[in-house]
Amino acid sequence: MKSMLQAPFLHLLAASGGLFSQIAESRTLPRQSGWPFAPFVTSGRDIKDTQGQNVVYAGANWPGAGEVMIPEGLQYQSVETIVTKMKSIGMNAIRLTYAIELIDQIYENDGVDVPLSTAFTEALGAENGTIILDQVLANNPSFTGSTTRLEVYDAIAAECAKQEIFVHLDNHMSRGAWCCNTEDGNSWFNDVDFNVANWTRGLAYMAEHGKSWPALVSMALRNELRSPDSNPELKASSYNWQDWYKYIKQGTEAIHGANPDVLIFLSGLNFDTTMTPVVRGTALTPGSETFDLADFEGYAEKLVLELHNYDNNANDCAALQGGLHNNGYQAMSPAEFGFNMDATEWQRTYAICLAEYMVTLKSGWFIWVLAGSYYTRDGTQDYEETWGLLNHDWSDWRSPEYVEGGLIPLIDGTAPP
Known part of the structure; x- marks a missing residue:
């Protein structure tokens, strides 16, 4: 997650000035005869499918990395209803988040995943966990208490x-919890709760597991890398x-080795607000090495950078766009953004400026966030998400005015049917 905007995730191979080498056009891909026409590859600033057509993501985040470690909202609506709601306005993608702890627990349990009955009671307590589980099962009758988290x-x-x-x-966290701050133990490689060996093992596990998902087209390494302030050394x-x-x-290497078909998204430093040395080809300090596609032999055309931006209080459109450019956006195209779903926020500079920018660039994006509420967040159960596209019980849009006046035009302007 986010506390605020997660803006442009951007294609790695679109750097100007010849910074990155050209990918040969002769690569032969297995061609799917129907949707999604995957596997995708990058080509310049674009993502291409196996028919050579540009793919532009226009979607929303569906969180699943909280303490329960299953995607949110199922106590209120069915999986089918939630996906249908997204489809009804023309969205074509979801950023589905998970925690590495989910995979750690599978390994600790001799390869067996945790059932929903256990997941809810451990996260919410025996009484509330049982109540919420019963609501989930009522809305999703194909599930039972013994259905596992990965089966969801x-x-x-x-x-x-x-x-x-x-x-x-998207790997959002290592420990299942709300993301993010610099003192949560999940901030940086080898932080208290960010075991690198478990992380790479988890990435490979999910990449392998996702082979059975026809809709899986890309994976992210980690959400919002940031300073580990609680770990000074x-x-x-x-x-x-x-x-x-x-x-x-x-x-x-962990993802590609397990599933060579998916695109792989990389995030930068400072809550992923900068990728400057990567796209400019300057030294990766404190060393002198530079980012080199040759280091990703065999899958350089699978790499995508994602860049986040948190300027929700921006009142100067040119400055907002210039900041994105200087932090790495000049090299690429997709984006992600989000804001409070009240009556006026979507009409302020931040939302309008980003939407105009993305339409101009035909940039892909994910909005934070689909969720109208969480099973639990920051110690509060049934937590209200005021940034949610959906209302508290996930039954309707929180701001129909934004959906009609801002979101649908953005979808039509970036990823029309």
Whole structure:
């Protein structure tokens, strides 16, 4: 997650000035005879499907990395209803989040995933957990108390395939919890709760598991890498671009080795608000090494950068766009953004300026967030999400005015049917 905007995730191979090498056009891909025409590859600033057509994501985040470690909202609506709601306005993608702890627990349990009955009671307590579980089962009658967490993800992926919604799978946290701050133990590689070996193992596990999902087209290494302020020694010794490069190569190798078909998204430093040395080809300090596609032999055309932006209080459109440009956006195209779903926020500079920018660039995007509420967040159960596209019980749009006046025009302007 986010506390605010997660703006442009951007294509790695679109850097100007010849910074990145050209990918050969002769690569032969297995061609799917129908949607989603995957696997996708990058080509310049674009994502291409196997028919050579541009793919532009226009979607929303569906959180699943909280304490329960299943996607939110199922106590209020069915998987089918939620996916249908997205499809009804023309969205074509979801950013589906998960926690590495989910996979850690599977390994600790001799390869067996945790059932929903256990997941809800452990996260919410025996009484409330049982109540919420019963509501989930009532809305989703194909589930039972013994349905596992990953089987819920499977059901969502299957419904997305049925309704032709791309799945972008995002590792949001290591420990299942609300994201993010610099003192949560999940901030940086080898932080208290960010075990690198478990992380790469988890990425590979989900990449392998996702092979059975026709809708899975891309995966992200990690959401919002940031300064590990609660771990001063780690911060001083490791929070830098040099170590970033070392570890993201481990992550990309884990995903590609398990599933060579998916695109792989990389995030930068400072809550992923900067990718400057990567796109400009300058030194990955404190060392002198630079980002080199040759280090990703065999899958360089699978890499995408994602860049986040948090300027929700911006009142100068040119400055907002210039900041994105200077932090790495000049090299690429997609984006992600979000704001409070009240009556006026969508009419302020931030939302209007970003929408105009993305339409001009024909940029892909994910809005934070679909969720109208959470099973639990920051110690509060049934937590209200005022940034949610959907209302508290996920039954309707929180701001119909924004959906009609801002969101649908953005969809039509970036990823028309």
